[in-house]
Amino acid sequence: MMKAKGVSVRKVQVAYGAVQVIKEMDLEIAPGEFIVLLGASGCGKSTLLSVIAGLRDVTAGQIWIGDQNVTWAEPKDRDIGMVFQSYALYPQMTVRGNLSFGLRMAGAPKAVIEARVTEAAAVLQLSHLLDRKPKALSGGQRQRVAIGRALVRQAGVFLFDEPLSNLDAKLRTELRAELKRLHRELGTTMIFVTHDQIEALTLADRIAVMEGGVIRQIGTPKEIYRTPANRFVAGFIGSPGMNFFDGKVVLDPEPRFIGPGFELPLKGYAFTTPQAGKATLGLRPEHVGIRPQGAHPQFTTALTSVEPMGAETLLWGKLGEAPLSIRVDTLTGLDEAPALTFEIDPALVSLFGEDGQRL
Numbered sequence: 306m307m308k309a310k311g312v313s314v315r316k317v318q319v320a321y322g323a324v325q326v327i328k329e330m331d332l333e334i335a336p337g338e339f340i341v342l343l344g345a346s347g348c349g350k351s352t353l354l355s356v357i358a359g360l361r362d363v364t365a366g367q368i369w370i371g372d373q374n375v376t377w378a379e380p381k382d383r384d385i386g387m388v389f390q391s392y393a394l395y396p397q398m399t400v401r402g403n404l405s406f407g408l409r410m411a412g413a414p415k416a417v418i419e420a421r422v423t424e425a426a427a428v429l430q431l432s433h434l435l436d437r438k439p440k441a442l443s444g445g446q447r448q449r450v451a452i453g454r455a456l457v458r459q460a461g462v463f464l465f466d467e468p469l470s471n472l473d474a475k476l477r478t479e480l481r482a483e484l485k486r487l488h489r490e491l492g493t494t495m496i497f498v499t500h501d502q503i504e505a506l507t508l509a510d511r512i513a514v515m516e517g518g519v520i521r522q523i524g525t526p527k528e529i530y531r532t533p534a535n536r537f538v539a540g541f542i543g544s545p546g547m548n549f550f551d552g553k554v555v556l557d558p559e560p561r562f563i564g565p566g567f568e569l570p571l572k573g574y575a576f577t578t579p580q581a582g583k584a585t586l587g588l589r590p591e592h593v594g595i596r597p598q599g600a601h602p603q604f605t606t607a608l609t610s611v612e613p614m615g616a617e618t619l620l621w622g623k624l625g626e627a628p629l630s631i632r633v634d635t636l637t638g639l640d641e642a643p644a645l646t647f648e649i650d651p652a653l654v655s656l657f658g659e660d661g662q663r664l
């Protein structure tokens with residue numbers, strides 16, 4: 306079976322002329338880990354992936370795969386398999402031919418080719434399609450063949466650059482689940498690039514959130530969602546997005562946040578660095594407590610508008626003088642209510658200092 310390898314990105318910089326696209330980046334990926342590089346278009350995800358693959362040169366720093374410094378190694382000598390967004394299969398070859406092509410070119414023995422193609426086809430549920438040509442396959446089946454072509458190489462690290470972006474929503478969800486299963490079964494190291502936060506949250510062991518060539522936070526999906534390290538990550542993750550309120554933190558005699566037209570005692574908030582002064586409070590629409598139990602500070606608002614989202618509904622009201630979005634299960638019937646009393650559990654909010662870092 307495959308031997309999963311770790312990847313170490315050490316002080317890597319990539320520049321195009323005067324433009325620094327990757328800014329002195331460090332990233333340690335454990336063997337067998339599923340890492341997702343998440344960020345908006347243009348933030349440097351593909352560039353980072355291509356320097357790991359050896360398709361582009363670093364301007365400074367080193368790339369290690371396993372215990373090898375591969376910074377200047379050819380792509381074929383890096384023990385990687387790659388799947389891109391646009392998958393070019395050979396149209397004149399069958400699925401079997403496409404899957405085995407790389408191994409045949411590398412001169413692998415017939416029995417080895419046969420065994421690996423059979424295994425990859427089984428894992429990807431392509432066994433019954435081996436004699437078909439690409440034009441007789443659906444988009445999802447073609448993309449599975451593209452993944453299979455990388456898998457048969459049994460590389461130490463697999464790199465995926467937005468491999469699901471060209472598929473429709475339903476197929477994307479299916480293939481996402483398959484990739485997750487594949488990773489569990491094979492235990493391979495996977496580095497997966499996407500701009501889709503749902504893809505990142507569902508697939509990743511750890512997510513690296515990128516902006517402008519910098520990793521803004523790296524952590525488990527839960528850490529990134531629950532304790533965003535800075536204001537950027539807080540706003541980037543979550544849909545509909547987090548509510549933000551500008552105000553200040555007061556620490557004496559008790560910690561509290563003073564916002565526009567409201568005050569929130571902060572009993573239960575786990576400060577990283579307690580600091581008085583200007584701050585921003587973040588509250589996710591799904592963390593507004595619509596069934597107050599009396600344990601936390603309570604507020605009342607008129608409900609001014611309603612955005613149905615199917616199973617859930619986004620209600621708009623106010624916290625003090627500032628707009629507040631509230632995410633509720635549509636079945637609650639709150640979409641019909643004129644007003645709402647809610648509570649805020651300080652343990653669920655995020656606070657960011659003037660520099661944007663979590664307090």
Ligand SMILES: Nc1ncnc2c1ncn2[C@@H]1O[C@H](COP(=O)(O)OP(=O)(O)O)[C@@H](O)[C@H]1O
Nearest residue numbers: 321324326344345346347348349350351352353
């Ligand atoms: N060959 C190139 N020459 C100059 N600039 C480039 C080149 N390739 C990418 N860039 C720039 O580098 C930045 C990062 O690109 P890329 O890594 O493709 O981002 P992402 O994959 O996150 O969308 C972008 O601003 C892009 O315009």
Ligand SMILES: [Mg+2]
Nearest residue numbers: 350351352466
């Ligand atoms: Mg890209």
